[in-house]
Amino acid sequence: MSELEHEQIEQNFAEINPPLNQAEAVFEANRCLYCFDAPCMHACPTHIDVPSFIKKIATGNLHGSARVIFDANPIGATCARVCPVEVLCEGACVEKTLMDKPIEIGRLQRYATDFAVENNRQIFQKGESNGKSIGIIGSGPAGLSCATYLARLGYDVTIYERKALPGGLDTYGMAEYKMSQKDSLDEVKMVENLGVKFKLNCEVLSEPSASAGGLSLGKITIQFKSNVTDNGVQPSATADGSDLHDAIFVGVGLGATNDLNIEGENLEGVMDALYFIEKIKTRDWKSVPIGKTVAVIGAGNTAIDAVTQAKRLGAERVLLIYRRTEKDISAYDYEYELAKKDGIEFVWQTSPIKVLGNGKVSGLKCKKSDGTEFEIACDTVIKAIGQQKQTSFFQNIGIEFDEKGRVAVNELMQTSNPKIFAGGDCVNGGAEAVDAAQMGKLAAQGIHFSLFGKKLSFAGSM
Amino acid sequence: MADLTTNFAGIKSPNPFWLASAPPTNMGSMVERAFDAGWGGAVWKTLGEPIVNVSSRLAGLDQGALRMIGLNNIELITDRSLEVNLKEIYECKKKYPNNAVIISLMVESKREAWHEIVKRSQDTGADGFELNFGCPHGMSERGMGSAMGQVPEYTCMVTEWVKEVSNLPVIVKLTPNVAHIVPPGRAAMQGGADAVSLINTINSVMGVDLDTMIPYPNVNGMAAHGGYCGTAVKPIALNMVSELARDAEFNIPISGIGGINTWRDAVEFLLLGAGNVQVCTAVMHYGYRIVEDMIDGLNNYLDEKGFASVNEIIGKSVSRVTDWGNLDLNYEVVARVNNEHCIKCNLCYIACEDGAHQCFSFDENKYPVVDEHECVGCNLCALVCPSPGAISMVRLDDGSNPVSWKEYSEDPSKTLRSHGSSLPGSKA
Secondary structure: OOHHHHHHHHHHOOOOOOOOOHHHHHHHHHHOOOOOOOHHHHHOOOOOOHHHHHHHHHOOOHHHHHHHHHHHOOOHHHHHHHOOHHHOHHHHOHHHHHHOOOOOHHHHHHHHHHHHHHOOOOOOOOOOOOOOEEEEEOOOHHHHHHHHHHHHOOOEEEEEOOOOOOOOHHHHOOOOOOOOHHHHHHHHHHHHOOOOEEEOOEEEOOOOHHHOEHHHOOEEEEEEEEEEEOOOOOEEEEEEEEEEEOEEEEOOOOOOEOOOOOEOOOOEOEEEHHHHHHHHHOOOHHHOOOOOEEEEEOOOHHHHHHHHHHHHOOOOEEEEEOOOOHHHOOOOHHHHHHHHHOOOEEEOOEEEEEEEEEOEEEEEEEEEOOOOEEEEEOOEEEEOOOEOOOHHHHHHHOOOEOOOOOEOOOOOOEOOOOOEEEOOHHHHOOOOHHHHHHHHHHHHHHHHHHHHOOOOOOOOOO | OOEOOEEEOOEEEOOOEEEOOOHHHOOHHHHHHHHHHOOOEEEEEEEOOOOOOOOOOEEEEEEOOEEEEEEEEOOOOOOOOHHHHHHHHHHHHHHOOOOEEEEEEOOOOOHHHHHHHHHHHOOOOOOEEEEEOOOOOOHHHHOOOHHHHOOHHHHHHHHHHHHHHOOOOEEEEOOOOOOOOHHHHHHHHHOOOOEEEEOOOEEEOOOEOOOOOOEOOOEOOEOOOEEEEOHHHHHHHHHHHHHHHOOOOOOOOEEEEOOOOOHHHHHHHHHOOOOEEEEOHHHHHHOHHHHHHHHHHHHHHHHHHOOOEHHHHOOOOHHHOOOHHHOEOOOOEEEEEOOOOOOOOOHHHHHHHHHOOOOEEEOOOOOEEEOOOOOOOOOHHHHHOOOOOOEEEEEOOOOOOOOEHHHHHHOOOOOOOOOOOOOOOOOO
16 A cells, blocks of 8 residues: 555545534524423433533533533433434434424534543442443443442442453444544543443353352352453463352343355455445554455444445445345435445346356346346445344343343333343344444443432433 | 614714724724614714723623623723824714714813813714713722713713713713712703613623632733623613613613623613614624614614614503502412423422422422412513523403502502412402
8 A cells, every 4th residue: 555545545535524623512502592402412322411512511510511421321422422412312403303404413412521531530430339340241331331320329349341351342243434443442432430340351151040049148250261361362372260240241242244145255355244334443444454445344334434434445336235125225315325426336126146256256146126237346245134133141140131132121121130230232133333322221220229219311212 | 674773863874783882992993894884873982081991991791601691891991192083083973984982081070171172073074972970990989981871960061061071972871880870861851952862781790710710801910890881781771771761850862781692682662762872892892783673673673663763662661660559569470381382391380489489389290380379470580491481471351440559548448369479368
């Protein structure tokens, strides 16, 4: 890759929604009507008191503004960048109703949270120890949120994370032009500052229900395999271990992308969209050789992230192949618009039937819904047709799930094992980071209720 | 095209828009540019013994994103020599014979001093004098400006001194820093003034820098109170203008000043009795060019309303201002929500709930609904509503005869209709 190409790719991955400067933020904040019982607040899954945090930007109380945001949503900085605001807060804004120009709530949220992050403001403090210990499996949005509230309540919290870096999809799964790994890790740092312990490179093996219960004073054991690493990447040794906790929160998200189940799927050049996106997060552009033509299968938001980033990486031709029609796509309108703007070719009512190539991908054989078959010459095939559920893990730890593979929980976010709680994509089947954050909050309340019998409600837990 | 020419206390002007005595009329080149832009007249920056000013001098009041809805200043009268000013007035008037040039004056409270400056100034071709009895800062500490206007006897006395030698119309500029505007207004008239102008600026401290804790405007770490003007003072000015306009004894022309930004503001002053208007702050904010829309807008307004001349609207609303005791207690309006325009911001609800009479609830579709039995018709919900047409105030007329508090006090047998919850007996 030439220096010129490198520069161009860097430019292509520049933030799509840059931060507001002070003048813009104050102007925009002043435009907010300060609605009472505001529609934006209802539309936010974490129910951030949006008018309150915006008013505080207008008055120059940025610390207070960040507090309002993080109080209801511990990953408020991430959500400010990646939330589908068009269909959430900004979609409900009365200024949209009045003049089709909603307040830029997402960017204002970013303005306030950036202030807190950039100035190292620790908004909340660890609560006085209550003697209880909680294990959290998965450091994604749900786990980070749950951990934050529990730490604020005085719990001793340990997060077990399979990967080398904490943050789950916040760190590994967001389109690079929306947010960087640094943004995510900065937010994780705020959780760490509350005394939450992170065990990285650490895979939770199982929790046979037999070992839980009476023997250890009602505690529950987490057995794990820790990959000790030298440089954060290469495992140099593994060690088994186990910890005792008073309750466990499971926020493991979804599994690998579904297979296409067609011939040639294992050829070099066929990849999982999540893997592709994760590679881009390293910003080591050379590590993702995609060739000149890329075909992406699927039409959800992940598929859009894949096509737009393939194009940004320098692919000359990027196709999105979808078995149904334009109106059936599950991607948000504004995501679809972005793909159109990026010059993506859309191939509707078409399914892949065979990946062509000799050792390496050279094309994709497709079939139209009318039965006609055709071939597309391409160098890379990216699969983005939804993710698998981690049902075998749920079986291992002995919690029930529904027919769609989603962990079953009650209103306390408690699973069939009363000591295990769950939230996020593994419970809702796959939604936004903000939805996971809310479930983590509700689970923290549920855990507290189950251990202390005390009902409490954090900001926006309605 | 309506006729916009005015004859204010004998001073002719192509339109009712004058520049007030202030920084925009500091010198000849400025006034000439203003006339080129369309201003009908200009009251020259106050002449007197040249002073030395401080730096800084101005401070603004912002509201949200709106800059300078109020302005305060501690600048004094002209810092230029009398000779230079008079020469420029002479040249300006020669060049612009159809525009009104008024000389503002302020000297120490001595008969000879006033006589001298009037005599020296009145052969410049200027059309009139304005006596600055209004400035509340700096000059007042030296016994001038508002120190004069706050004592009706002084106002009358100095006006008389000027009238003894002046062969031009004399306007007395009044200070609003008084408990009641009518006594100084009458005093000016009694002293022989041909007109008054009001309001001058209001005593004010604009604010404090939260970091340095030094109030604005900062003059080497210290601040002094200044004169407040701009949009925010308009209601105060309108009240004072209308108070004089409806005073039975007071019968000389009024030049309206205070927070005039647009032709709409100007029309309000004219309707409440001003014979013309003077503008300063809006020009300091946006420049002389604002007069273009003032002229254009006034013209169109007069045409649309069917008036041939601006003079036809002067004082037209004066009779509509009365004492509270004369207002009809039997007149009732209530708020109604028009769902078609409602954007569900709920500001009406919270304003009424916490700031008024708890008349709002929500229907099953979350639209706000007014309980008309509880509504007292205060207007608050309509005032806070951001969506035009979403809330209207509707009259409920049950045919009751009007009854004022004064009439009711004299004859308690008169029937008061029960409305809202604020009147005794209105509800079980």
